[in-house]
Amino acid sequence: PDVPLKTNGKAVFGIDVELPGMLYASIERCPVFGGKLQRYDDSAAKKIKGVQQVITCERIIGKYRFEGVAVLADNYWAALQGRKALQVTWDFQGKENFSLKAYEQQLRELAKTPGVVDHSKGDFDKAWAEAPRQLEAFYETPMVSHSPIEPMNCLADWKQDGKLDIFTSTQVPFSIKNGFAKEYGLKPEDITVHVQFNGGGFGRRLYPDYVHEAVQLSKKAGRPVKSIWTREDDTRQGPYRPMTFSALKAALDADNKPVAFQHKVIAPSIGDSSNANYDKTRSDGGMTEGISEQAYEIPNMKNLYVHADMHVPLAAWRAVTSTTLAFSHECFIDEMAVKAGADPLAFRLSMLEGKSSDTKRVLLKLKEVSNWEKPLPQGWGRGVAQWEFFAGLGGNVVEVSTKGAGVQIEKIYAVIDLGTVVNPDTVEAQVEGAIVMAITAAIKGGIQIENGRTLQSNYHNNPLLRISEVPPIEVHILAEGGEKIKGVGEPGLPPLAPALCNAIFAATGKRIRRLPFDITKI
Structure with a gap:
């Protein structure tokens, strides 16, 4: 039902909502994370035609x-x-x-420390020490922004009778209703969250910091206030x-079969950023997501x-920590296959022989639809990976060709295992969108901070993948029933x-262990 509205502009x-008598707000925040306001001079600002007030507000995001x-x-x-x-x-x-x-x-220095055990099975240390063949690798992924097309915004109307109306694009309306009641001393029934169409969330709109600002400003101003972030605010302020x-180790026996595996994650925590009572002495399942759940x-195994x-401030990003850990984990599985002298897909299937699994079905489907065993042209390479986590299960086969000093993505085959499908067109669109976002995070620049400030500011230096850069994507859906319906938006x-x-390794012999990378200069 939303398609006609989105295609005809209605x-x-x-960001579109308006109320009679509302004011627009633009907020200056500290350019250095963790800084505090000392003082401000608003005399010049108040001379601007249309400016009504200059007041402070507090951005509440997690524990910060x-x-x-x-x-x-009067206007933006x-x-x-x-x-x-x-x-x-x-x-x-x-x-x-x-x-x-x-x-x-x-982080590289911290990688030398033991860490906290997240998952242990068998005796990794003994198996590692006694194995005839061992391998180790270190992988790195960047900090990235969400960069939705619609910047953060909220229209809040704190009325004289104490009731509060909130108009915003959000992923967590009920959390706003209940959390804001507690924060501002209201009854939940006195808060109405009017959820609007969302111009991109990707996890960013799980965090209502921008809503807090508008609510406080409306209360102080005594009028409806619509706060709008600039694109630069979105890029520079996080989360x-x-x-x-990731520090990884594996061992193979004399028959080149895997006998030991370890994935050590070294990272700050989204949970720590969100919770002042976070326990740093324990493992963090949010930051080790999926590494102990593969089939x-x-x-x-001993994961740390x-x-x-x-x-x-840190935040969940589409597919959360699996977006980074799958990269290191599945690339290292490929390194194990090379060490074993095995075909990468066959090597994965060899570790799934003991039982029937959804992962095995996904890999077999990828093998079929990609014509995995068919030889590729000279200078081409083919790569495979899969990942199962809380949001579902998906896999890709990617084909690339060498092009000058770099490579070109020729085609992507995607298989997603759902169990049950309601709307196949939506599934295909979601998988395609996820792949485009994943390519962006892999080959475009991540966020960099120097002198306490984010260097990137807008799409010119924090780019998204362009339509002309998107390769052919072929999506296949496994919908054979099962105990649960799996997720679509993230796998x-x-x-x-x-x-x-x-795939790049298969085509060039060069192993990429750090994201992002320049695909034109491999």
Whole structure:
């Protein structure tokens, strides 16, 4: 029913909503994560035609509270120009010395520490020590932004009778209703969340920090207030998907069969960013997502987590931590296959012989639809990967060809296992969208922070994949019933990066262990 509205322009997104007598707000926030407001001079801002008020508000995101200065005006342009005219002094609290490159080196050093056991099976240490063939690798993934097309926005109307109306694009309306009642001393029944069409969420709109700002401003102003983030705000202020580094070990026996496997995750925690009572002494299932749940039959396994402190707000990104861990995990499985002298897909299937599994069905379907055993032209390569996690199960085969100093993605085969399908067209669109997002995260620039500030600001230096860059994608759906209906929106994303990098290895012999990479310069 939403298709006609979205194609004829009548769909109302959060950014479209208006109320009589409302003011627009543009908010100046500290450019350095963790800084505090010292003082501000609003005299020049108040001279801008249309500017009505300049007041402060608090951005509440997870365990963090950041104060900002909001310019309220009759229209958005006036609010934005008033904001630019503000003179704000911040106390950076020493955070202006933070560099993400230096932080990454800290993660590499932390990788040398034991970590906390996340999952143990058999006796990994003994099997590793006694195995005739061993291999190790280290993988790195970047911090990335969500970058939805519709920037964060909210229209809040805190009425004189104490009731609160909220108009916004959100993924968590009930959390807003209940959480805001507690935060602001209201009854849940006095808060109405009017959910609008969402111009992209990808996990970003799980966090209602932008809603808090509008609600506070409306209460202070005594009028409806519509707060709109700029694209630069969206890019520079976070929250971001955290980087994860992975130290992996595996051992093969004399017959080249896997006998031991270890995946150590070194990363800051989304849970820590969200919860002031986070326990750093325990493993974090959110940051080791999926690494111990793959169906491969390996008798000895010990997976670990090493926590790293981080003061920059972190958030779930589409497919959460599986977007990074699948890359390292499934690329390393490929490295094991090479060490064993085996075909990568056959090697995976050899670890699934003991029982029937959905993973095996996905891999067999990929083998069929991609004509896996058919020789490719000279200079081409084919790679495979799969991933199963809380949101479902999917797999990819990617074909690439060498092109000058780089490679070109020729075709992507995708298989998603759902059990039951309601709308196949929607499934295909979701898988295609997930793949496009995964390619962006793999080959486009991630977020970098220097001097405490995010270097990227907009799509020109934090680019998305263009339509002209999207390769042919062939989606196949497994819908053979089963005990549960699996997810659609996220499983198409995690296996793409490892399948792509495994294909690049097959074509060029070069193993990619760090994202993002320049696909034109392999």
